[in-house]
Amino acid sequence: MTDSRRLQRAREHGYLDARRPDCLKFVKAYGLWCWRLKIPMIWLERRSSHSKYGRVRLDMMTTANMLTAAGQGKMRALGATRASPHDACWERVPMGQLEATAHEVLRAATRIGNYQANRSKLVSIDQRRAGRLFKMGSRRAATG
Numbered sequence: 001m002t003d004s005r006r007l008q009r010a011r012e013h014g015y016l017d018a019r020r021p022d023c024l025k026f027v028k029a030y031g032l033w034c035w036r037l038k039i040p041m042i043w044l045e046r047r048s049s050h051s052k053y054g055r056v057r058l059d060m061m062t063t064a065n066m067l068t069a070a071g072q073g074k075m076r077a078l079g080a081t082r083a084s085p086h087d088a089c090w091e092r093v094p095m096g097q098l099e100a101t102a103h104e105v106l107r108a109a110t111r112i113g114n115y116q117a118n119r120s121k122l123v124s125i126d127q128r129r130a131g132r133l134f135k136m137g138s139r140r141a142a143t144g
Contacts, residue, residue: 007033015042015056015102021049034062040109044098047091054098056090058105064118071114078104085118 006026010016016023016030027043034041041059058075060066066085067075075083078101081091093101108114 010043013099013103014039014106015044015099017099018043018045019054019098031059031062038063040065040106042102042106042109044093044102046095052095053092054095056093056098056101056105058088058109060086060109060115060118063115065115066118067109068114068116071108071111074108074111074114075105078108 003026006017007029010026010030011033016026018027023045030043031041039062041062042057044054044056047053047055067083067088068085072083072085072088075088079090079093080088082089088105090101090105
C-alpha cells in the first residue's frame, strides 16, 4: 500500500493502521490532520514485530474536548487498560480484533455525553496584591 493510500484510508475509516515498523511518520502526519480537523486521534499498532497482540490508542489532545466520567467509563467497558480525560489505551488486543476495537473507540469517543469542552480554570489575580505575590526586583537591578 502506498504512503498516500495509507493516509487516505486512515481519513476514511477514522483511525490509522500503524502496524508497519516504519509508521512513525504516518502517525505524525495523521496527528497533524486530526489536530487541524479537531477530531480525536486513534491509531492501532502491533505490540512487537512477532506478537499476536496489538495496541489501540486514543488521544483527545488533537481536539478541544476531553472525556467525561461517562466517556472514561465507556472506554474501560471497551477494555481499556488505562483511561484518562485526555487519552486511553488498549494494550493486549488480538490482531484480528484491532480494527473492530478502533472503530468502537471512535464511535464511543465522538458520542455526545462522552466528551465535554476542555476549559482550563483561570486563576484571577487581584491587581492590588500582585506585588506581594511575585517578588519584584528594583529597576536598577534589572537594567544593569
